[in-house]
Amino acid sequence: MIAPLLAWLLALPALGATTSGDAQVLGQLATGAEVPTARLEVRLSSSDAYGLLVSSADGRPMLHAGPSGRVAVGVSSPTAALDLRGSADNGDIGLLVRAGNSSGTASSAQFAFSPSVGLYQHSLRTRATSYGYFGNGIDFYLWRSTAEPATLGASRALSLESVDPSTASFHVQPTGAADAQLEVSRGTITGGGYMLSLPIATHSSRARKFQIEPLGDRGRAYADLLGMRHARFRFKGQSDVLGGLIYEDVPESVTGPGETVVLDYRVLNLVMALQKAHERIRALEGELLAGQGKKGGSE
Numbered sequence: 001m002i003a004p005l006l007a008w009l010l011a012l013p014a015l016g017a018t019t020s021g022d023a024q025v026l027g028q029l030a031t032g033a034e035v036p037t038a039r040l041e042v043r044l045s046s047s048d049a050y051g052l053l054v055s056s057a058d059g060r061p062m063l064h065a066g067p068s069g070r071v072a073v074g075v076s077s078p079t080a081a082l083d084l085r086g087s088a089d090n091g092d093i094g095l096l097v098r099a100g101n102s103s104g105t106a107s108s109a110q111f112a113f114s115p116s117v118g119l120y121q122h123s124l125r126t127r128a129t130s131y132g133y134f135g136n137g138i139d140f141y142l143w144r145s146t147a148e149p150a151t152l153g154a155s156r157a158l159s160l161e162s163v164d165p166s167t168a169s170f171h172v173q174p175t176g177a178a179d180a181q182l183e184v185s186r187g188t189i190t191g192g193g194y195m196l197s198l199p200i201a202t203h204s205s206r207a208r209k210f211q212i213e214p215l216g217d218r219g220r221a222y223a224d225l226l227g228m229r230h231a232r233f234r235f236k237g238q239s240d241v242l243g244g245l246i247y248e249d250v251p252e253s254v255t256g257p258g259e260t261v262v263l264d265y266r267v268l269n270l271v272m273a274l275q276k277a278h279e280r281i282r283a284l285e286g287e288l289l290a291g292q293g294k295k296g297g298s299e
């Protein structure tokens with residue numbers, strides 16, 4: 001009885017034992033846990049810095065998971081749930097997700113976006129083909145309330161896709177092949193969607209505006225007159241108060257050589273401005289008479 005017991009005790013691994021060969025565990029393995037609940041279970045204590053740490057030959061962290069539950073790849077102190085180290089070398093990819101579509105279809109999603117419950121998932125899907133330009137793109141799918149909560153969104157809302165060797169297209173609610181850099185479709189009609197902009201954002205084309213005309217000489221003279229700033233001043237050593245214009249604000253239409261204001265130009269400018277003011281008064285009188293006529297007719 002004693003001999004078998006001693007043999008069993010001698011066979012137990014010593015505390016802190018090391019091995020230079022291979023180790024094989026046929027059952028479950030636990031560190032920090034008395035009874036493992038998985039093939040490999042790591043249970044941290046309050047003093048542990050890492051639950052899992054994989055280092056390079058020179059001691060740099062390659063992969064680790066800490067007490068906060070954050071996972072880091074190539075980063076010593078993760079600041080997100082998953083923190084990946086980037087690089088300035090464009091040949092060094094930070095994250096590669098090999099779940100895209102290699103044909104014109106888009107049945108596989110590479111990323112899904114969901115609230116904390118894990119339902120109502122929007123998705124991002126990519127397509128890549130080697131036999132043509134159409135079929136290479138990135139598609140954004142939205143989940144809508146008519147779908148099952150646990151399914152991926154299937155409403156294709158936006159695509160970024162190639163059109164030709166040097167052109168790409170921004171395609172809204174896409175259908176068919178885009179033929180412009182910005183294409184708005186309707187899901188069934190290529191390019192048949194609508195674009196709406198508020199009046200404040202309407203461009204300045206004369207074809208889209210009413211009552212617009214060139215300013216003209218009289219209009220420019222009127223604008224110049226309104227833009228002039230008069231000032232009152234006194235020369236040093238003199239008591240007389242004078243009046244005049246600030247030259248820096250005087251329009252070119254009344255200036256002459258040597259930073260002077262030409263009186264003849266000034267008079268001509270004033271006459272043309274008065275003519276423009278008279279035109280505006282006549283137009284206003286016409287609008288008032290027309291308004292009174294409409295009011296009388298309605299009564």
